Amino acid sequence: MKPLFWHIPHASTRLPRAFRGDFKVSAATLRREQLCLTDWFADELYLPVARRGERVRADFSRLVVDVERFADDARERCAAVGMGATYERTTQGEELRRLTKKRRAELLRTFYEPHHARLDAAARVRLNRFGRCLLIDAHTFPAKPLPTQVDFRAPPEIGLGTEGAHTSPELRQLAVDYFRSRGFTVGVDRPFSGALVPNLFFGRDPRMQSLMVEVRRDLYMHETTGAKHVGFRRMQAVLAGFRRVCERFAASGRCAVWAT
Numbered sequence: 001m002k003p004l005f006w007h008i009p010h011a012s013t014r015l016p017r018a019f020r021g022d023f024k025v026s027a028a029t030l031r032r033e034q035l036c037l038t039d040w041f042a043d044e045l046y047l048p049v050a051r052r053g054e055r056v057r058a059d060f061s062r063l064v065v066d067v068e069r070f071a072d073d074a075r076e077r078c079a080a081v082g083m084g085a086t087y088e089r090t091t092q093g094e095e096l097r098r099l100t101k102k103r104r105a106e107l108l109r110t111f112y113e114p115h116h117a118r119l120d121a122a123a124r125v126r127l128n129r130f131g132r133c134l135l136i137d138a139h140t141f142p143a144k145p146l147p148t149q150v151d152f153r154a155p156p157e158i159g160l161g162t163e164g165a166h167t168s169p170e171l172r173q174l175a176v177d178y179f180r181s182r183g184f185t186v187g188v189d190r191p192f193s194g195a196l197v198p199n200l201f202f203g204r205d206p207r208m209q210s211l212m213v214e215v216r217r218d219l220y221m222h223e224t225t226g227a228k229h230v231g232f233r234r235m236q237a238v239l240a241g242f243r244r245v246c247e248r249f250a251a252s253g254r255c256a257v258w259a260t
Contacts, residue, residue: 003130004250005122006047006055007137007196009068009115010039014060019107022097023063025090030063033090035226037062039140040217045232046138046239056118058111063087063096065111068137068196078148085112091146120200123208127201132258134171134250137161137196137212142223149191156187157219161212163195166202168255171211178245182238206257215239 013034015023023030038061047055058067066085073079082089082096086104090096099107119135126133141159158179162172172188179186192214201208220235221228253259 001053001126001129002247002250003126003132004134004136004247005053005126007119007135008039008042008046008055008057009066009137009196010037010062010139011042011057012059012061013038015064016060019064022099022103024095024097029090029094033063033096034061035223036091036142036146039138040221040226041228041232042138042140045140045215045220045236046136046213046243048236048240053122056115056122058115060111065107067112067115071108071112081147083148093147116199119196119198123198123201127205127207132207132250132253132255133209134246135196135198135208135210136246137210139192139212139214140217140220141191141214143216143218144223145191153190155191155216156185157216158184158186159191159212159214159216160186160188161193161195161214162189163197163210163212164203165206165257166197166208166210167195168206168209168257170255171209171249174245174249175211175213175242178242179238182241184238209255209257213242 043057066087069078069085070076071085073084076084078084086099086107087096088099123133123135141155143155160172160175176186176188192212195210195212197208197210215235217223220232
């Protein structure tokens, strides 16, 4: 075990049969939404060979439940466009589904809460063992803007999301320097901001460090078809190097909040 682990929340396309009937859109529209919203091949990009306990991955589509959002819509900015933890609108603003309070509670209980329990457990065991924990929140994003973006300027190739005291200046700079030194344009908190922090430690324990990494999809795939292109192997190699850098950073304790 290492003090580092990875979160891969949006790579799955699985729509459990018991919940498919909730969706009000056509099969073609559902496919369009999955093409746009899935973090295609994120598993292979970030962790082509995952060791036991190295990652926490959602095994269901974010169209079912988005574990990256706050469960409470009052706390979730994306809920304003119908894309909180339980999406009710598509990326085009169409009605995706209409959930009763009971159905929404069932979705959260079935998918959201167990996923976050796994995140809490993964962080807890590392904090207890090492006195520190680093989570890399691993994503990809489309070249065209989504309604949940905070910045609609031309997107960088790599987006880094930070979360207050849970993302130290050392960690942020490490990532910026790594990707820029390899020729990528880098945005900090753009086109998306924030980084997931396990609920048990959010706002409570700065030894729990987190950084979101977003790779623009046109760097490694054809966004209209969902197929990989020749850039995939290069991006995979770049992220393998970043994984090694993060492992060394976490192992060394080279972070002010870890050294206190």
